[in-house]
Amino acid sequence: MAYFDKAKVGDKVYGFVFGKGKIIEIFPESFYSLMVEFKNGYEVPYTADGIPGWGNFKKQTLFFRDDIDLKSKDFSPVTDILSIKKIIKLREKNALEVRVPSGIWKNIKKVDGDYIEDMLEKENLHLFRAKKIENKKNSKKKVKKVNSKKNKKSKKNKKEK
Numbered sequence: 001m002a003y004f005d006k007a008k009v010g011d012k013v014y015g016f017v018f019g020k021g022k023i024i025e026i027f028p029e030s031f032y033s034l035m036v037e038f039k040n041g042y043e044v045p046y047t048a049d050g051i052p053g054w055g056n057f058k059k060q061t062l063f064f065r066d067d068i069d070l071k072s073k074d075f076s077p078v079t080d081i082l083s084i085k086k087i088i089k090l091r092e093k094n095a096l097e098v099r100v101p102s103g104i105w106k107n108i109k110k111v112d113g114d115y116i117e118d119m120l121e122k123e124n125l126h127l128f129r130a131k132k133i134e135n136k137k138n139s140k141k142k143v144k145k146v147n148s149k150k151n152k153k154s155k156k157n158k159k160e161k
Contacts, residue, residue, distance in 0.1 A: 002048030003060065007034055012065040016073075017052070018042055019102035020065070036062065040101060055112035074105045078126050087120070087128050099127045107131070 011023045013036055021038035032045035032053050045053035050060035078099070082090070090096035096108040098116060108116060119127050 002033075003050050003063075004034055004046070004048045007064075014063055014065045014068050014070075015044070015052070015102065016061045016104055016106075017055075017100050017102055018044070055115075074132060075103045076105070078129055081125050082128050082130070084120075084123075084125065086130075087125065090128075090130055095131045097129050097131055099129075105129065105132065 007023055007026060009023055009026060013021050013023060015021055015036065015038065018038035018040060021036045023034050024037045024043070025035040027033050027035070031047065033048040034046050035043055036046060037043050046062050047053075050062035051057055052061055087096060091108055094107075094109060097105045098108055098111050098119065100106055100111060100115075
């Protein structure tokens with residue numbers, strides 16, 4: 001049984017690439033069993049398992065809106081805009097993320113190559129950033145430094161008592 005077997009026209013869905021959408025057509029005897037129209041006007045066909053008919057996706061990217069919890073997804077704004085040289089270096093190291101139209105940050109390897117090339121040609125540099133994992137490492141170091149300062153102060157206070 002596939003995820004969208006009981007889907008109906010008008011059902012609200014959420015795609016990891018284009019965001020909010022609704023089912024506009026159902027094709028029961030076809031490989032792509034439903035057509036979804038997104039808020040930005042795109043119409044994309046999907047299989048009954050939620051795999052889109054464009055790009056190189058092998059996993060489900062479409063879900064019923066009520067079934068998905070987006071708390072674990074990163075929608076944070078870009079903090080600093082990268083130069084083209086920096087984008088190229090990060091891309092070669094596989095340390096680059098791109099913001100897809102839904103607002104989610106994704107690894108450059110998981111996004112359609114045509115989309116990336118189009119964004120680079122249009123110089124939409126604000127849609128690229130260094131991988132968030134690197135930033136998390138830096139923030140952990142900062143936390144450790146702060147904690148170590150607190151520990152030193154508490155040790156001094158204990159010695160004085």
